[in-house]
Amino acid sequence: MPKSQYVDPGKVFQPGYIDFDSIPLCRYDKTIDEEKQIYSKADFLRIYHDMRTIREFETMLNEIKVKSEYNGVKYNNPGPAHLSIGQEASAVGQAYCMDINDFQFGSHRSHGEILAKGLSSINKLDDAELYDIMKEFLDGAILKVVEGRQANPGDVKDLAKDFLLYGALAEIFARTTGFNKGLGGSMHAFFIPFGIFPNNAIVGGAAPIALGAALYKRANHKKGIVVANSGDGALGRGPVLESLNFASMDQITKLWGMGGKYSDEGMPILFNVFNNFYGMGGQTMGETMGFTSPARLAAGFTPSEMHAEKVNGYNPLAVIDATKRKKELLLNGQGPAFLEVATYRVSGHSPSDSSTYRTPEEIEAWKAADPIPAYRDRMIAGGVATAEEFAAIDEEIVNRTVKIIKLAIDDEISPRMDLSKQPDMISSIMYSNNHVKSMDETREPEVLLPKEEDPRVKQIAGKARYAFDDKGEMIPKMKLYNIRDGLFEAIIDKFYEDPTTIAYGEDNRDWGGAFAVYRGLTEALPYHRFFNAPISESAIVGSAVGYAVAGGRAIVELMYADFIGCAGDEIFNQLSKWQAMSAGILKMPVVLRVSVGSKYGAQHSQDWTALCSHIPGLKVCFPATPYDAKGLMNQALNGTDPVVFFESQRIYDKGEEFHKEGVPEGYYEVNIGEPDVKREGRDVTILSIGAVLYRALDAAKKLEADYGISAEVIDARSLVPFDYTKVIESVKKTGKIVIVGDAVDRCSVMRDMASNIAEMAFDYLDAPPAVFGSRNWITPAFELEKYYFPQPTGIIDVIHEKLMPIPGYVPTYNETELEHLDRAKKGV
């Protein structure tokens, strides 16, 4: 909402038309003679070689799946194999145009794409670079297998082809010598040194990630483009449409330049749709969609119509022609672009596909048009090479493929992870646990003014960093350094330390974030580091994943925790999983800020810590004091793991009530996973999660004053990881614990903690750990919240009913076991 852009009622209602330019469809018509001007014989043959290599590789996989045998080699592969036989020309044509620093993100059906990009990279890298890459990757583990076994000793490119095919196949067969030690598998094989980024088992899952990688290039002035591959079926997915829109945002070309100060180029991303007409079995054109051609869809996103075009994907030279033109547009700052590559998969979606959705005639017709023999025949007819030369290529490829599969299925050469001997192998890669101040120490961060001159920094300088004055009186809120300030300080410090750090989300710039944490950042940071995202939660989180995978550090915000659902796949499958699925090769320095609302009813007040804590691979924090907020944010921002950072709108303005020396102005960290005793006590422990800390403390005060019961209050601060040591120590002392939080009781982190504490401290418990969360209802209106969220009185009620009946105490709420039994029975 920049003020420079005026929404003029006089113009808004002006009559007129929106005009669309025609979208070119399969306009490639070069003759072989014209092509000979462009390509050398080696180029022509290489294109054939690459297509043929992919075909043989997938034929081999198919034979293994269907017959458990390929050219006399027997093997059984229980894993998936989503093949793309028929689509080789599309993949090779695209990869032909890509350089090493062009990133490719694969579709759901991407063996062909990764092999094509790999072969293209092998061709483009010089031998020394190529050999270094192979030598350094996983300490040479893959190179060791293939080196010394190549058909042409001394030929590094020949060796590299073995390396590529073997690394991919070992990955598909879940061997430790695979590109990702077998943890990615068929649908997630990739190899970053060749510019091959993760493809995705989630249809369309790679689109926002690719967007994020393009954002990384755009915001950090990196060379190259990003290609986001997807199938036509993926166009039905929201994250893909969100990404198309996000990449097309006006601000990138209209605002990010800031009057010539910075680049005003468009997003360097090519959305490339391999249109094979079926999303598994659903026919996109004619059945499940209405666009008649994916290219039409793109035309709606920008006045440039995203330079949309449809090209014949059965002709590799047509694909090269189109891709090259799109790449030029992107390099000229005219991105984003969109290319529909029409192709066909003659193989089934998977070997279990009985093709109930298409006729044998249709398959036969496409087999007849098979791009590989068609290309070969055209080359022979055009005098480029002889049939014998092509046959020699075929033979070389079959020999290579046989050699590679023999190596990949040899349990000695290509072992699987031995989790009985090394049970922590997967545990050790779930998090990277690094401390990295700056993701790029070679550059100075781009800022608009010195940090000390930032208006927010100046404002905070005048605030009290401890909540009470000398007489113990609470300092007025306006003069108090609060949780917002703690978060802001950690974040602005990182912006001035790490040039790759960016932050975006809805209403971040100008507004300063819906809850004013970012107030003061607009003045300090250029647009490309700090901007407003469209209301596209999938694209926001997914792009942060891509930004991090590409090498940057991102802070993204979802405003309300309730919107986690809108970014479900991106948080639960992408953000959380890629570090481990890459066997620790990728890092994920992303902080996802989500705010738990109050007073805003059922869809704006939910504490969804349980959802995030349930998913392996995420770290989850929920601070409740300025000291903890700053310290945890510092550690989250200094790390390389994805952290879902919960904040609470109830307490943004809380001052620091615990650290008497005040919140430090300098850098310090609070360890994610370490709970903190906020009040010491003897008789009962209250473990609080998030903002309920202050209600827990009120309950503790009342217990002490009215009943002589001394309660210890522990603030969890983080949920994943979580060190139970302090909690167990406390329980050993008190024998009783109630865990409180604002999340609904059922399946909450509180329940998980209660179960863990019961197991770890059973012999010390005087009563089973009690849990007091919110009711299993919708959140009612503010006026009724006391019946829903835990209150101090309710906390005492639970202690009375479940831990230690307090003589003479009359409970306010019904927290008896009988009532709970009944609630459970009713599902409330």
Place this chain on the structure above:
Amino acid sequence: MANVVIMPRQGQSVESCIITTWQKKKGDRVETGDILFSYETDKSAFDEPAQVSGTVLEVLAAEGDVIPCLDPVCIIGEPGEDISALLPKKDADDAAPAEEAKEEKPAAAEAEATVSESDGERVFISPRARHLALDAGADLTKVTPTGPHGRIIERDVNKALDAGFTAATEAVEAFLAGKPMAAEEPAKAEEIPAPAKAAEAAPSAEDLRAYVEEPMSNIRKVIAKSMHASLSEMAQLTLNSSFDATNLMAFRAKLKEAGEALGLGKITVNDMVLFAVSRILPSYPEINANLIDNTFRKYKHANVGMAVDTDRGLLVPVLFGAEKMTLASLAAETKTLAAKARDGKLTPDEMSGGSFTVSNLGSMGVESFTPVINPPQTAILGVCCTVNRVKADGTVYPAMGLSLTFDHRAVDGAPAAKFLKELCTALEHFDLLLAK
């Protein structure tokens, strides 16, 4: 040459398929492309066309059979061909499972029941309280549970410990295991220095004030608590009466003299009183009762408690179903219970569930007293000594005193008096009572 047709593999997760229909049968002629059979995976249905022409020489699977992928299902060739080499050999496969089964046996034989049944009632106690009780040796019989579900929690054990209720660890363990908790040995009183002999110097002033401080024993505390509660919570009053014990004494003398031979020599006066009580009680349901929270627990049987003085203090074992016992069997039972009481071997079960109590101070020469009711019973009978009284006609007779304390909340004076009167009458005619 004949060809084996195998079950195709249709997908990574498919291990076997079911044959739904055979389109061809043994002996049929097939051409390439003819559908041989239809089959299904869990996901889809397929038709399998013949890859070669020929005659179906053998069908190896029936409709409805589940066939592992890549296993043979039929053989196509030319009539008369020898296909024996192509037929599957099954023997080798069958041997394997038998061996596996064999291996399992020893493991099963090793398993032995290790869980022993506990006779006693389950004690509900938190793990923390349990540890504390074991560590500090708390007498759990003295603990009043205040936790949820009547669970003993830490503070309850602490309260008992603060009050000095301790027990040996073994006793606590036994109690937790549901066994009766052996009462604590009475604390051995420190020897009070013997009074100085006359020859020695006169005791000093300090010596004259010497004492030994000794904590109340646990059993003493229980008695104290129970007796105090009894007096503070009930409306007790005592009726005193006496009866002519001539007949009773004569009967007792006869038992002593002649009963030896019959094994009846050990029957005491107290046994006879208990016997009489057991015969009268069933007619007085309010007296043969407990009163708990405004509810009468009226007993079906006369479960008569007998107060036994022991080194540890007063214990009251119960003669369950005394009304059915013969005098001899009742006497034998009282001997057993008294011995157990003195040896500290009574179980909690043997000391609870009484409907009435008889306390005898007669042997100590007590002429009349006010027995205190054993809660939650509603009455108690005190048996006093005999005194000689003179009848109006001048004859002297032994009068044995009876003191009945009853809870006026449960029983009114008239029925209580009637009970006492009936008891006196029965005892006066004890020989006749035996006939009852």
